Amino acid sequence: MAQRIQITxxxxxxxxxxxxxxxxxxxxxxxxxxxxxxxxRKKAARLILVAGSFEEAVKKANxxxxxxxxxxISASLRQLVxxxxxxxxxxDVSSVKGEVVxxxxxxxxxxxxxxxxxxxxxxxxxxxxxxxxxxxxxxVVFITPLPxxxxxxxxxxxxxxxxxxxxxxxxxxxxxxxxxxxxxHLPHILAxxxxxxxxxxxxxxxxxxxxxxxxxxxxxxxxxxxxSMWGDIVEMNAGEIKHFLSQYRRRLNxxxxxxxxxxxxxxRDFFEKTRDLRERIS
Amino acid sequence: MAQRIQITxxxxxxxxxxxxxxxxxxxxxxxxxxxxxxxxRKKAARLILVAGSFEEAVKKANxxxxxxxxxxISASLRQLVxxxxxxxxxxDVSSVKGEVVxxxxxxxxxxxxxxxxxxxxxxxxxxxxxxxxxxxxxxVVFITPLPxxxxxxxxxxxxxxxxxxxxxxxxxxxxxxxxxxxxxHLPHILAxxxxxxxxxxxxxxxxxxxxxxxxxxxxxxxxxxxxSMWGDIVEMNAGEIKHFLSQYRRRLNxxxxxxxxxxxxxxRDFFEKTRDLRERIS
Numbered sequence: 001m002a003q004r005i006q007i008t009x010x011x012x013x014x015x016x017x018x019x020x021x022x023x024x025x026x027x028x029x030x031x032x033x034x035x036x037x038x039x040x041r042k043k044a045a046r047l048i049l050v051a052g053s054f055e056e057a058v059k060k061a062n063x064x065x066x067x068x069x070x071x072x073i074s075a076s077l078r079q080l081v082x083x084x085x086x087x088x089x090x091x092d093v094s095s096v097k098g099e100v101v102x103x104x105x106x107x108x109x110x111x112x113x114x115x116x117x118x119x120x121x122x123x124x125x126x127x128x129x130x131x132x133x134x135x136x137x138x139x140v141v142f143i144t145p146l147p148x149x150x151x152x153x154x155x156x157x158x159x160x161x162x163x164x165x166x167x168x169x170x171x172x173x174x175x176x177x178x179x180x181x182x183x184x185h186l187p188h189i190l191a192x193x194x195x196x197x198x199x200x201x202x203x204x205x206x207x208x209x210x211x212x213x214x215x216x217x218x219x220x221x222x223x224x225x226x227x228s229m230w231g232d233i234v235e236m237n238a239g240e241i242k243h244f245l246s247q248y249r250r251r252l253n254x255x256x257x258x259x260x261x262x263x264x265x266x267x268r269d270f271f272e273k274t275r276d277l278r279e280r281i282s
Numbered sequence: 283m284a285q286r287i288q289i290t291x292x293x294x295x296x297x298x299x300x301x302x303x304x305x306x307x308x309x310x311x312x313x314x315x316x317x318x319x320x321x322x323r324k325k326a327a328r329l330i331l332v333a334g335s336f337e338e339a340v341k342k343a344n345x346x347x348x349x350x351x352x353x354x355i356s357a358s359l360r361q362l363v364x365x366x367x368x369x370x371x372x373x374d375v376s377s378v379k380g381e382v383v384x385x386x387x388x389x390x391x392x393x394x395x396x397x398x399x400x401x402x403x404x405x406x407x408x409x410x411x412x413x414x415x416x417x418x419x420x421x422v423v424f425i426t427p428l429p430x431x432x433x434x435x436x437x438x439x440x441x442x443x444x445x446x447x448x449x450x451x452x453x454x455x456x457x458x459x460x461x462x463x464x465x466x467h468l469p470h471i472l473a474x475x476x477x478x479x480x481x482x483x484x485x486x487x488x489x490x491x492x493x494x495x496x497x498x499x500x501x502x503x504x505x506x507x508x509x510s511m512w513g514d515i516v517e518m519n520a521g522e523i524k525h526f527l528s529q530y531r532r533r534l535n536x537x538x539x540x541x542x543x544x545x546x547x548x549x550r551d552f553f554e555k556t557r558d559l560r561e562r563i564s
Binding site for chain 2: 228
């Protein structure tokens with residue numbers, strides 16, 4: 001009989017809980033969960049066997065997935081490096097990779113365990129009660145290995161993500177952080193600023209509220225994301241976000257000058273170009 | 283037997299075609315369609331009986347719905363005022379109301395016929411092939427009457443929209459234009475600018491393309507809208523859009539200054555406020 005492998009999920013929230021549901025279906029897997037806060041452990045216990053302590057949760061694990069916020073990863077790695085088995089694989093799911101990689105590179109021995117990952121999966125709802133076994137299906141998972149990662153460890157990470165239906169993609173942490181700054185972090189800020197502006201105006205007339213249609217709801221949906229997770233992301237990827245936000249703001253400035261009568265051709269051309277770009281991605 | 287009423291749809295595209303599908307189900311209604319372009323008439327003929335000429339389409343109509351772009355409404359009204367029956371109700375569905383109302387006020391006699399309307403319904407796809415009988419169900423339709431509209435005419439407009447499942451809401455054209463500038467026109471520009479920035483970067487690395495997740499798709503969906511319709515909207519509502527775009531851009535400028543290390547508290551507070559606002563609207 002094949003040996004059972006233990007997979008431990010640290011931070012059983014939306015992504016961790018979804019992993020638990022996806023892995024539950026697999027044979028030969030024992031799942032263990034852990035959350036640092038007692039109140040979160042209570043919620044986690046509805047989905048997964050929760051260990052009595054962090055040490056207990058991780059010491060026998062074959063695979064540990066850190067699903068807590070970006071800013072907590074390096075502290076967890078420092079603890080784990082002396083607790084885990086020699087062959088334990090550690091993964092994370094955090095949205096910023098450059099700083100996670102830089103900090104991991106300073107932890108002696110962690111290269112034998114930790115392969116940084118970022119699945120492009122999620123919802124605007126947080127917490128294990130929104131967990132979804134299919135959340136990773138068909139989704140890209142960026143993998144940004146450490147220079148000291150053995151090839152076999154990275155391959156193990158690939159296999160892990162494939163098993164839950166995801167599509168692992170190898171990349172460089174800087175390119176990763178630049179890309180998601182444009183496709184995820186900047187849009188999050190833009191949607192949030194529109195919500196703020198809406199909040200300042202919504203009580204001027206009932207018409208503002210009635211004028212909320214499906215376009216506005218789609219555009220602002222991401223603004224409902226977890227504020228403390230997003231605070232972490234902006235803190236850790238500020239440079240890349242600034243790069244694009246500054247370009248974006250300068251372009252708005254140019255467009256604003258063309259908000260006057262007689263510019264219909266200018267706007268039609270602009271919208272034609274951007275419509276074509278949008279149609280090509282979906 | 284009750285007399286049949288003739289409803290004529292001018293501009294059988296997405297919204298006009300959807301009206302045709304919704305009205306087809308109703309007893310006692312004869313539907314007639316018209317498009318100015320021959321190629322559009324051909325497409326319209328798959329959904330509705332198309333008249334041989336504009337005059338023929340409108341002269342016996344009890345209700346005429348102008349579903350063509352905002353910029354074409356006043357020219358159509360000038361033609362219609364001398365063609366229609368004395369009791370014909372004319373409606374439009376265009377997204378900007380201030381300029382439509384101002385121009386209509388200059389057409390003698392049109393107050394006996396024309397009630398300006400704007401249904402908050404639509405899709406990012408154009409043309410009658412995307413028409414949907416349920417597109418108006420539960421959707422707000424703003425009605426901004428002309429000063430010379432008889433009360434009974436406005437009531438007739440209300441009844442028309444209720445019959446296709448919509449929720450008519452009476453308002454002032456200026457408040458309308460300001461509200462949709464914030465909830466629809468500004469977001470359209472913002473999503474388009476992000477698409478443009480994405481277009482400038484997408485070929486730098488395959489990672490940019492792989493980093494497109496559901497959040498980016500939701501945020502940019504509106505950018506797929508009809509460019510010439512959106513050119514019209516920006517031309518006709520430039521002042522109100524500028525009002526909000528300028529506030530938006532100044533806020534981005536402020537936020538940009540806080541894109542640096544050590545501002546995590548600032549960003550968490552900002553995202554907490556905007557998350558709360560977003561959760562309250564859906």
